Amino acid sequence: MSQSISHIVPEIAEPQLRRSVMPWLALARGGVAIGLLLMWEAFARWVPDLIAGPLPTLLRVMDLVRTGEIVSMVWATTLEAIGGLLIGAGLGVVLPFVVQMSPRLSAVIEPFAKTTVGIPKLALSPILIMWFGIGLTSKIVLVALMTFFLVFVATFVGIRSVGPNLIRTVAIFGAGKLEIAREVLWNSSQPFVWAALRAALPWAINAALVGEFLSAENGIGYYIHHSYNLADITGVYAGMVITAALVLLADAVLRLFQRRALAWRPDNADQTLH
Amino acid sequence: MTCEPVLEARYLGRFFSDRATQSERWIIKGLSFALHEGEFVTLVGPSGSGKSTLLNLLAQIDRPSAGEIRLHGEVISAPSRPGQSAGANGRIGYIMQDDNLLPWRTLRANVEYPLQIQGRLDASFRKRVDELIAAVGLNGFENHYPHELSGGMRKRASIIRTLAYDPPVILMDEPFGALDAESRLHIQEDLVRLWELGRKTILFVTHDITEAIALGDRTLTLTKSPACIRGEHLIDISRPRSVDSLVTEPNYPGIFSRIRAEV
Amino acid sequence: MWDRIIFAAALAAVWQAGSAWAGPEQISSPVLVVQQIYVWIASGVLLGHVGYTVLEAALGFLIGAVPGLLLPLVLRRHVFLAAVLDPFIMIGYGLPKIAFIPLFIVWFGIGIWSKVALVASVSFFLVFFSTSEGVRAVDPRLLRMAKVAGASEAQLLRTIVLPSATPFVFQAVQIALPLSIGGAAIAELISSNRGLGYLIQSSAGNFEITGALAAVAALTLIVALTNIAVAAAEAQLLAWRPQMTPSTPKAA
Structure with missing residues (x-):
């Protein structure tokens, strides 16, 4: 089962430290951050053909902001990622509820779902580009494929994890199949769905980027690949900094929604999937 | 008041097919009993005697x-x-060993x-919920x-959840099994108090003889598998009973040893 | 069982029929894909590409997983250092490594090492996080017992911490190995002249849909075989555990 849910969403462990060392902790983290930046700068000076320093990278990002180029490329990539995520995750959440209506169908689907999870979906991108062209559609399909299986399997496992006694108890109150699905199965699967969504989000952006590397006219991936072809190393770095910021920001937003949706769970509940 | 029982089982039987021996294994066979209006009946049986199977049927x-089963x-x-x-459309309540509260x-x-x-949540039932929570x-x-x-709080919540919608019969399957002795005592007293307020018909399954005596008007015992009713004991200890000082009641030792002999 | 076979046969039949309708040059067909794989196996082409991709994945996995396994064991005794590094490793994990493929190519060239670097960067974080979780999950009573019995740190690690963390390590391996193979292939898509990813990309580039699908099928097969091998190894190594799946999300 574990390989089918397939991604780990780590949380920072509460450090078991005394309060008095907390200021030192902040200081040490700041020190490490500055140290990493200095290392980056040193490497950039040592091999300028391979590494663009932090300052030129930052200036390039600011350039892109000033000219407004950043808006159109971030927009293109976000549109692909969100469009694909909506389709993929949407189907991934809804279909297990249809499948679970029939135990026989569930038994048939399960091994196929697990096999398809094993297909490296990003490897399909050249084929999808052949089928759907180099525009937006092929990337949305790629992202949807990438995220669908993750969310589908997690939701499926979530539904399966519901205790039979909880379902019986609710049935005794007079709940029908639909009410049980809506109240018990839906809510019980939420922790699984959210963990899967958080695992799927970086992959959605990754998939959009791979699609753009291979062929595109716009987007962050296009910008990185284009800069690479021009041997413009600063451009490659700027593109990657933007991607990293986008992924971290999107995860922070999703995490906020996850906290709200799962407010009923204990704080220390493990939100990772195994 | 009619003499018609609220809930009645007649010659009830349940078997499961044993795949290895291609035979039928009867868990319950020829089991009959009746619950009357407002009765608190406790049921004691050896473990593995099909108590849960019986409750699932009921x-x-x-x-x-x-x-057959009649309501x-x-x-x-x-x-x-x-x-x-x-x-049976909200007419039979069932409180299991786990609290089965919806965590969300x-x-x-x-x-x-x-x-x-x-579809019954109106102002009067809201008030009833308030009262039960306070009780x-x-x-x-x-x-x-x-x-x-x-x-213990979760257990109380799961009990008043069933009392709130007021089914005519309530089944309980070792509901206090998982609690520590202290909270168990408190919640047993709470249950008796709630029951005395509303006089529901209750069938309470337990393997703890003292608990069966403390709570019930009548105690039924089960035979070993396949289970049917072995004996019936009137608990002639006046209410209100204090669960804590039950052992000092003069009738207690006799009832206890008679039930003990059967399970 | 029969249900599954019928379902699989139906899928293949729909594909075959669809191919007759839309034309095999559009969506190929199961028969064509199987033929293609056979031709590649017979000519030895497939083995070369498979070997290359597997080599990248294996090298990258080892380079990433070994430090990912050892670092949490070291950090176990250095709580402050672990707390300092935690956010940086978190960010490192969160970074979209696939997006860094062009960078790896700039640094390590279009040969094997850029793919190895990608795979290593993916597996390191997965193994690190899972092992850390495992090290944290060690029963403190067992540790106290061993300390009272006079165990040294090395003995503690070998006899208590590592066995307790093994299920978590396996969980990471189960996730990281398929990702390693997939990641290597994806890097090959973007720039390479060998490997299954290259085979997919070059077939697609020549509008040979059958070739591209056959290469994807071969890739899927390797991933599936890897999963089976890991599961078998886990069953062997973790025979002492009552249940094979590591903890499911804890219920409230």
């Missing part, structure tokens, strides 16, 4: 292989009939949930989620 979660004289379950919905609903929302899906000392915790409550 609660309409499972179908009998033989015999207010109407046959609600028999092998030849299409099954009733679980809980607050205490209050949990207690209101059966009423809500039955078991859970006021102030209405907006807490189950994980924020202690085991």
Whole structure:
């Protein structure tokens, strides 16, 4: 089962430290951050053909902001990622509820779902580009494929994890199949769905980027690949900094929604999937 | 008041097919008993004697292989009939060993949930929910989620959740098994107090003889597998009983040893 | 069982029929894909590409997983250092490594090492996080017992911490190995002259849909075989555990 849910969403462990060392902790983290930046700068000076320093990278990002180029490329990539995520995750959440209506169908689907999870979906991108062209559609399909299986399997496992006694108890109150699905199965699967969504989000952006590397006219991936072809190393770095910021920001937003949706769970509940 | 039993089992039987030996293994066979209006009946049996199987049949979660179950004289379950919905449309309540609270609903929302899906949650039932919450000392915790409550509090919540929608019969399957001795004592007293307020018909399954005596008007015992009713004991100890000082009652040792001899 | 076979046969039949309708040059067909794989196996072409991709994945996995396994064991005794590094490793994990493929190519060239670097960067974080979780999950009572019995740190690690963390390590391996193979292939898509990813990309580039699908099928097969091998190894190594799946999300 574990390989089918397939991604780990780590949380920072509460450090078991005394309060008095907390200021030192902040200081040490700041020190490490500055140290990493200095290392980056040193490497950039040592091999300028391979590494663009932090300052030129930052200036390039600011350039892109000033000219407004950043808006159109971030927009293109976000549109692909969100469009694909909506389709993929949407189907991934809804279909297990249809499948679970029939135990026989569930038994048939399960091994196929697990096999398809094993297909490296990003490897399909050249084929999808052949089928759907180099525009937006092929990337949305790629992202949807990438995220669908993750969310589908997690939701499926979530539904399966519901205790039979909880379902019986609710049935005794007079709940029908639909009410049980809506109240018990839906809510019980939420922790699984959210963990899967958080695992799927970086992959959605990754998939959009791979699609753009291979062929595109716009987007962050296009910008990185284009800069690479021009041997413009600063451009490659700027593109990657933007991607990293986008992924971290999107995860922070999703995490906020996850906290709200799962407010009923204990704080220390493990939100990772195994 | 009629003499018609509220809930009655007649020659009830349930078998499961044993795949290895290609034979039928009867868990329950020829089991008959009746519960009358407002009675608190306790049922004691050796472990593995099919107590839970019996409750599942009575609660309409499972179908009998033989015999029939009647609710207010109407046959609600028999092998030849299409099954009733679980809980016979809200007429049979069932409190299991786990509290089975919905973790995403607050205490209050949990207690209101059966009423809500039955479409009966109006002002008077809201008031009833308030009263029940207060009666078991859970006021102030209405907006807490189950994980924020202690085991005893969750158990109380699960009991008043069933009492709130007022089914004519309530089945309980070792509901206090998982609690520590202290909270168990308190919650037993709470249950008796609630029952005396409303006089529901209750069938309470336990393997603890003292608990069976403390709570019941009558105690039934089960035979070893396949289970049927072995004996019936009137608990002639006057109410209100103090669960704590039960052992000092003059009738207690006699009842205890008679039940002990049968299980 | 029969249900599954019928379902699989139906899928293949729909594909075959669809191919007759839309034309095999559009969506190929199961028969064509199987033929293609056979031709590649017979000519030895497939083995070369498979070997290359597997080599990248294996090298990258080892380079990433070994430090990912050892670092949490070291950090176990250095709580402050672990707390300092935690957010940086978190960010490192969160970074979209696939997006860094062009960078790896700039640094390590279009040969094997850029793919190895990608795979290593993916597996390191997965193994690190899972092992850390495992080290944290060690029963403190067992540790106290061993300390009272006079165990040294090395003995503690070998006899208590590592066995307790093994299920978590396996969980990471189960996730990281398929990702390693997939990641290597994806890097090959973007720039390479060998490997299954290259085979997919070059077939697609020549509008040979059958070739591209056959290469994807071969890739899927390797991933599936890897999963089976890991599961078998886990069953062997973790025979002492009552249940094979590591903890499911804890219920409230």
